[in-house]
Amino acid sequence: MHAHVTRLADIFAMLGGVILFVIVMVTTTNTGAFILDRILAPVGVNVSGLPGYEDFVQLAISGAALMFFPYTQASRGHVAVDLFVANAPMVVKRVLDHMWLILTAAVALFLAYWMINGLLESRSDAAVAGVLGWPIWPFYIPGIASMILWAIVSVSQIFGDARYA
Template identity: 30%
Template sequence: MYRIVDGGIGWLARAVALVGGAVLLALVIMVCVSITGRALIPLGLKPVAGDVELLEMGMAFAIFAFLPYCQYVRGHARVDLFQAAFGSVGNRLLDLVADLAMAVVAVVVAWRLWLGMMDKKSYFETTFILQIEIWQAYALAMIGASTFVLVSLFCVWRSIKALSGGGA
């Protein structure tokens, strides 16, 4: 069962990160087009309307989309100053503590993002230029945040399994 869940969680983390990468690439293209449009206004070109709004929303999604994969591959920054002194059991215990802490952070971030989204939705707040309802950007970020929670909880399971001698 562990292998099936591991494969599914790994696939989900990679898929969300790839979508985040595609969004990031689209944002780069949009910014280039917008800057070119600003530079060539005398020739009749224009910048992309609402480019800053789209960039803010897209970046928020991309950042949250990359968090699950980073957690899955243990890519977050860590200090390995005392790693050699702890031995393998101590290091596995340290991995468990770090994964538990990250799971708590992921749950709190997702919870607060959810509450923020509900707040924006209840006030019908929109962006200034494009008039996009802001809660929709929060909803996109929630895709990454909820995936981050799932992956973080799986990583806790993975660390418990490794600590108990089951490998991982």
């Protein structure tokens, strides 16, 4: 089970990376258009930027950024302070680690809960992006899924991690 959850976290991170790549490409295109506009303006040629660029980046980054949390948890890439427990008995390290994993799962589920509320409120308000007119609520879904996966990864580490075996 732990291996499958870790693999899913890898897939989420790769999808987040693809979204970030698209954001970079759109940003590069938009910036290139502004540069061309400044270069060609003296000869009477206008090159416009991408309409709704800011909307797209805001909506895309909101999900992509959260898609890395499960991977970071799965690879134990989060900040750990071992200074005070470096010489503690293994049982103390295991108990502290399990407590933090449970707390991490609880925080992730808490965030998912509030994101679900935000999704529902955004949907009921029919909130849309200012320029593009895209509904905002679907962009909550990757973040909610990421928070739930982050919690699952944390819990799976309690039962499947060989770190303190």
